[in-house]
Amino acid sequence: MREIPVTIEHIDGTSKPESLKVSRMYNFGSATRDPATAIAHQQEVAKSGIHIAFDVPAPRIYPIGLHALDTSDSVFVQSERTSGEVEIVIHVGDEIRVGVGSDHTDRSLETVSIPGSKQACVNHLATVFWPWEEVAETWDDCVLRSWVNDKLYQDVGVNKFLSPPDILTVLRERVDKVPERDFLVYCGTYVSVDKALGFGDKWRYQLAAPQNSRQIDAEYHVIDILNEVKAGFRVPFFNPQKG
Secondary structure (H helix, E strand, C coil): EEEEEEEECCCCCCEEEEEEEECCEEEEECCCCHHHHHHHHHHHHHHHHCCCCCCCCCCCEEECCHHHHEECEEEECCCEEEEEEEEEEEEEEEEEEEEEEEEEHHHHCCCCCCCHHHHHHCCCCEEEEEEEHHHHHHHHHCEEEEEEEEEEEEEEEEEHCHHHHHHHHHHHHHCCCCCCCCCCCCCCCCCCCCCCCCCCCCCEEEEEEEHHHEEEEEEEEEHHHHCCCCCCCCCCCCCCCCC
16 A cells, blocks of 8 residues: 545635545556547557557556656656556545546656556656546546656547546456546546657656646656666676577
8 A cells, every 4th residue: 555645625715734645556558538539649649669568458457566666856767768658546445535646657668568668767757636526527628648758648538548447447347356446547648639659758747627627637757767877888688589
C-alpha cells in the first residue's frame, strides 16, 4: 500500500489535504468512446516501430507496479527516447475522484514490450483531485493538455474517452481481483497535435474545466541517468546482438 499526500478540491472553492491510499494501479490503452478515434495514436506510435496488440480487444489494460507511481519534480530514465502521455486518472476510495497524470513511457523498450515499457518509467501524478459527483454533469466539457519543452504536445477533450464509470466497469469485467477500493486507473491517451511522438526533458500537463474556471496542473523534468556514465564505459541500453 502506498499513501500519497494530495489535495481534494471541491467545486465550491474549498479544499482539504488528504492521504490517498493506493494498493493497485492500472493503465488503459485505446480507451476511446469511438474506437476509430484511437487509430491516429496507434499510427503515431507505429512510426517509431511500436505495434499495438490488436488481437486483444480494446481498451487494453496494463497492471502497473506501485514502484512506478511518482509525484516528484524530477524523474529518472535510462534512454533518450522517452515521452509523456497526459491521461485522466481515477482514484476509488471512499468515493470516486478524478485527476490527471502522465504515463511516461520508454519508446525504445516499447518496440519490444508495451507492458515492459510502462514499468520502466514512472506514472507521474498531479496531487490534486476532484470528487467525481461534483464534475460529472460538466465532465464532457473538460480538456486534457500537455507540453514538452514548453511546446503544446497534446490537446483533447475528455469526451473522446470512456467516462470514469465506464472505465471502472470495463476494469472489473476484464481483470481479476480488482480491489473494492484504494486503487488508481490511468485512462489512456490521444494522438499529439503534430501526430508524432515528442521527446524532451521538460513535461507539463493539465486537466482544465472551463465551465468552472479551474484546472489541475503538474510538471516534471526528465533526467537520463545513463548519460552520466562517461563515453566508453556506458553499457548499451539493448544487449548487443551477436551472430
